[in-house]
Amino acid sequence: MTTRKLVLVVDDDPSMLGAVERLLRVRGFDTEVFSTVEGFLDRANLCGATCLVLDIHLNGMSGIELRRQLTRSGIELPVIFITANDSEPTRKAAMEAGCVAYLPKPFPTKSLMDAIEAALGQSKSIN
Numbered sequence: 001m002t003t004r005k006l007v008l009v010v011d012d013d014p015s016m017l018g019a020v021e022r023l024l025r026v027r028g029f030d031t032e033v034f035s036t037v038e039g040f041l042d043r044a045n046l047c048g049a050t051c052l053v054l055d056i057h058l059n060g061m062s063g064i065e066l067r068r069q070l071t072r073s074g075i076e077l078p079v080i081f082i083t084a085n086d087s088e089p090t091r092k093a094a095m096e097a098g099c100v101a102y103l104p105k106p107f108p109t110k111s112l113m114d115a116i117e118a119a120l121g122q123s124k125s126i127n
Contacts, residue, residue, distance in 0.1 A: 004029045006048050007116060010040045010063065011055040011082065016105065020053060037061045046075055051100070051119035053112070056083040056090060067097045072088060078119035082107065093105075 007029045015031050024031045025067045032049075034040040037060055056063040067079050081094040086104035094102045100122060101115035 004047060005050045005120065006032065007051055007053060008040070008044050008046075008049045008077075009033045009053045010035075010037065011053075012036065012058050013055070013084070014080075016055075020112070021039055023112070024116075027113065032034065037066050040066070046070075046077065049081060051078040051116060051121040053080045053082060053116075056081050056094060057085050064070070064093050064097045067099070072100065078118060078122040079114045080112070 006030075007024050009017060009024075010033075010121050011020070013033050017035060021031050021033045032043075032045055034044065037058055054063040054067065058066075061069075061075060061088065063083075064083060067081075070077060079097045079099045080095075080101045080103065081097075082103045082105055083090060083094075084105040091102055100119045101111070103111055103115065
């Protein structure tokens, strides 16, 4: 029996969301994608997920605030932050919120896949 790995992705850029979803599916991952924080909070399969790829600059709640909210709720899902607006303060806030990786857009496929592999290692140690 093969165990599928579920990666959740939240990004309000439709082209980035679609590209990440296609890449992960080709690499053998199951995905759930969300263009809004609200959609994620309403429908995400948090119990079955191995990691979360999360854009920092979203409409409404930021990815960093979403990460903090999940942590306060006891959800210790490994997070990979992605952003098109890289800056030292943003990078610092992301690291303080807790993440496996911080990837400025555009990022190489290998960087994302390496980050997901690191997240899978963290996820196994949590479960």
